[in-house]
Amino acid sequence: MQDIKIYNSFSGNKEVFAPINKEHVKIYVCGPTVYNYAHIGNARPAVVFDTFVRFLRSQFAKITHVSNITDIDDKIIAAALEKDLPISQITEKYTDIYNADLKTLGVHAPDFQPKATEFIPEMIELIQVLIDKGHAYEKEGHVLFHVLSFENYGCLSKRNRDEQIAGSRVEVAPFKKDAADFVLWKPSSDIQPGWDSPWGFGRPGWHLECSVMSEKTLGLPFDIHGGGRDLVFPHHENEIAQSCCASGVENDPSSYAKYWMHNGFVTVDGEKMSKSLNNITLIKDLTDSYKGEVIRLTLLSSHYRQGLDWNESIIHQSEKLLDKLYKILSDENINSSSTNSKLDKNILEALADDLNTPKVISILNSLVKEYFQDSGIHKKDIAETIKASGNLIGILNEDPAGWFERDSKDLDIELIENLMQQRDQAKSNKDYAKADSIRDELVRLGVEILDSQDGSSWKPAK
16 A cells, blocks of 8 residues: 555645554544535535545545534524524425535545534533533533633644634624633524523534534544635634543644645635625536536546636536546447456556645546557557546546437527527638637537538537
8 A cells, every 4th residue: 555645734734644543544524504505615525525535445444434414503593584494494405405416426425424413412511521621611601612721722723812813703792701712502592493401492503513423423533634624713623622622632632633634715717606796606506517527527626725716617628528538438338337446556646645636637638648549459458447547536437328418308409509690600700719619618518510511500419
């Protein structure tokens, strides 16, 4: 087995991965808060860590992958009140949609997908431990973690005291001992969900749930904690504080999780996704236009730690590469049930180097070039290597014949006819660049263009 290197957000360095127990690697990834449809930003960590887990499974005997569902949160409560529906109806609906969306992107279900509401007694127990150890206090129906009681607070985010207060996302309330103290338990009104506790009827704070669910599903310490970069502070910082203080190992943050991995943000055409810009890109809308593997490969086209700008250009690049790869599999009669172990060693090395998926994609492009330059002796071997290597990152799972099929009933006929007219007009104006651009768009839509002396026509591509 070759060395696996991962960038540890805690140390700020790329480190050789040394599991706590090489016979059983444990990874926890923060999942979604389920109150609305999932967007492409929610999909990125899911795809990234699914790919990483796939790779780990190729290297270790046993992997346990846990990713939670937050099904109690103020945003969920607000959505339920707005729609006049029970909270469970909201959370169950959007959990099912989230999981269905991810399945379309080729994301395997985690080994465990705990829900916050399933662990309320354990959360109450952890809060009481923190109170007993002097790290938390009750005031006006709230229980708060006292940040100044944990000397290592800020060890993950490397934020100083002023930055912690400014970025804590918590209300500066008069009952707090310190402005940076965060809520472990808060009271619920008659119209809000809640549970009985030693501190009254209420509900847990958001940060508490992952400390509890990770410990109960994986035990402490576990190997890798993952999530989006936006969770570093305060969420993951607060997890470390809660768990280390509860366990009594305050001088060693790795007593909670040994390695931390965080993926970068997703922008859309260079701008941050936001309701005000009306550019929140939902997975369900993308899958109406693109196959799941196209979306998945696009999400892997940028290194996971870097930002990813979601735009038509990179989507088309992923689609074109997949078309080439499936064409090779089709030519060599390799279907979805074909299995082999001809993994490209360079791809394994790229994945072992902090999940370098852009390099993997570059290698796949090189294999395509090698295939078409080969005289024929090694074509089958190259195609089998492409198949095995693609499967490792979650692509090339369809039958090639199905990949290229297009059904006219799924096509937007009105749009296609309009584009055909625009293309004809561009050709008449000798604006060949525009004509070519429209042709590319028609091909993307699943259209084969038929040019003749009598004019242009089209049919669904096969």
